[in-house]
Amino acid sequence: MNRQLRTKEKIRAAAADLFIRHTVSRVTADEIASYAGMSKKTLYNHFSSKEELESEVFLHFIHDIRLQIGRLAEEDTDFLHKLQNLMRIITHVTGILSDRLIEDLQQNKRELWRMIDEERHISFVEGVTPIFRQGQQQGFIRNNIDIPFVMEMLYQNIRIISDSEFIRSSSRSLSELAPLMLDIFMNGIMEKGK
Incomplete structure (x- = not known):
């Protein structure tokens, strides 16, 4: 370098x-x-400006997460192993992003937050879809589940729990809400007994 x-x-x-x-x-x-x-x-x-630096910091952060999820999707392991590691990645990310930081971005840096939201949406859907398709092929996710719909629904749930007003009204932090939401969500789409 x-x-x-x-x-x-x-x-x-x-x-x-x-x-x-x-x-x-x-x-x-x-x-x-x-x-x-x-x-x-x-x-x-x-x-050229602090705003350019702000954008680059968060784009770099999202890019790193996208790479982690991409490597995970390409691993030669079963769905449950990938799901556990995906939950670790999400838990790690939500642990880094404090509730104060999320609130600051949403209230004081709206354009930056919009850009972050668009980028994380693309990264999430593109990165996680192959993992969930594998889960369906391996019989862990019910066959009647529409994976693109599930990805959008899961992403929208992530948006909800990362909303500063939702966090404030909840008795939990974002780092507590993310694993809880994922657990509830996954138990709804998984085959019984898997």
């Missing part, structure tokens, strides 16, 4: 860490540059 890319990655990693800890709207470009150990001028040599 050349120096330019290393510097850009260092900035992106610093921003991601600060966004996770303090939320996006509370972090300034000065703080990101300082945390990355460089000048604000260097930061702006790599990113």
